[in-house]
Amino acid sequence: MSRFEKKVLDYVHSNIDKIYLIIVVLISLVIRFDVRADNSNYDINTFLINWYDELKARGGLKGLGTPIPNCNYNFLYMTIIALMTYLPWGAMTSYKLLSMIFDYLLGIVVARFVYELTDHNKKVNAYLAFTIVIMSPLVISNSAVWGQCDSIYVFFVIISLLCLYKSRFILSFVLLGLAFSFKLQAVFILPFYLFYYFYKQRYSIFHFLIIPLIMEISAIPSILAGRDILDTFRVYIGQTGNWPVTASNYPTFWYIFFRDEKYSSYETMNSLMVLTTVFVILMYIYLWVHKKIEIDAHKFIMIAYLLSFTCVMFLPSMHDRYAYMVEMLGIILVFMDYKMFPVIVILNCITMATYGNFLFYSTANIRDLSWLNFGVYLIGAVYINLMLSKEDLRRGYEKRI
Known part of the structure; x- marks a missing residue:
């Protein structure tokens, strides 16, 4: 290796963070x-x-x-x-x-x-x-x-x-x-x-x-x-x-049952959808309060992610871009818990499929995506609540011994 090469590589090694960021920003x-x-x-x-x-x-x-x-x-x-x-x-x-x-x-x-x-x-x-x-x-x-x-x-x-x-x-x-x-x-x-x-x-x-x-x-x-x-x-x-529809190109829980382009389902189901959302959120809060969970950094993001995703999953009139906040919270969550990585990847892919329907005239089936999206939601919800329960059980065990 020449002296010049050595200097170049030494410089790269000592400034790898800056070089990486510059390259990534330029590509983006x-x-x-x-x-x-x-x-x-x-x-x-x-x-x-x-x-x-x-x-x-x-x-x-x-x-x-x-x-x-x-x-x-x-x-x-x-x-x-x-x-x-x-x-x-x-x-x-x-x-x-x-x-x-x-x-x-x-x-x-x-x-x-x-x-x-x-x-x-x-x-x-x-x-x-x-x-x-x-x-x-x-x-x-x-x-x-x-x-x-x-x-x-x-x-x-x-x-x-x-x-x-x-x-x-x-x-x-x-x-x-x-x-x-x-x-x-x-x-x-x-x-x-x-x-x-x-x-x-x-x-x-x-x-x-x-x-x-x-x-x-x-x-x-x-x-x-x-x-x-x-x-x-x-x-x-x-x-x-402005948008009296059960869902608009976003695969919510309700899209599993119907997709009503004439909006009649919205008039019939609107109150049910809103109240279901409130019920699910209250159920989570009751469980977490009952368990007396300790909210550390990990749980802070977990709970913010799950409650916001619950709103998007169950409220009426959700559009393809409305899960954007959930997806960004999911990125943070992955760094807190790597086991959520496949869930967040699939969540982002589902949304990209809906973007494709609007921007690029693709033909992703929203009802099929709704089953997948609800499955992603359930897996995340079960895992998050198991993690909170696991911590609660651990504290109880430590008290007994």
Whole structure:
């Protein structure tokens, strides 16, 4: 080996972390910019670009004062869209660049979560978690191909959970309020916050008022432009009735029994689906409270994952992108418990199949995927509860001896 080769290899060895990250980020950027330009879809053409064009025609921020037709997103996202109209490039590029930026921010916060919660190989685990997020076909498809903002609200949900775990409660609720300011689907993490409040008794019920307060603060540009102060909440109240279907291209538990394109099943089953979700969540909480589980880092993520997945699995009107938060929590969970790896891989593959139906006109059978998805949910739920029971039995055994 020549002296030059030796120096090069020594440099690589001593800087392997930086070199690895640079290569991974470059590859992920090439993929994103390769797929972003030529990929249009129904959502972009029918909704996103129309919102952008409407705001631009009204003068950008000046146009926030009146409702935009067919728009069911909240004011913070609309303010960002209004700001994007001042940029020198077009609507599709603006939407996708915004979401892609948050892909990397999401990767960073997931990596930080993994770093904080794991005991061994913390740096390596964090780098791998970051890689999995930014290279995930699901994440790339959602932002660079679809132009959706799921990485934005999930970024705020994940970082809010990290703050909650570290007992930074006010900051946690501020960040959760920002998540709600972007998408109503942040509500899927609320059962965990309620359980944690009830079980740990570490913060006040009044902390939850921070969420609507932050939503109102984030809506100030729209309110100053002329919108009513209560419109922040009316947007989401109206959104719950926009898609009166049992499920929309997402394989929920109810898709096993029927897929009603004429929506009649929704009217009949809506209350049952909501109440079933509440029942399952309450059943879990009762079991965990009864067992007096000790919530360490492992159980913190396990419970957050299971409760949010329960919402997606049993609530009505679930869409293909609504499990995004569950899938990101699953990535963190894998680093806490490697036995969940096959479950999380299959979960992500199921969602990618539904993405394919919408984005690439594939023909994945949603009913078959529903059986598989419910099986994945059950395996995870049984395993998580067995792990909690195992810890409870271990503590009981130690007391006896």
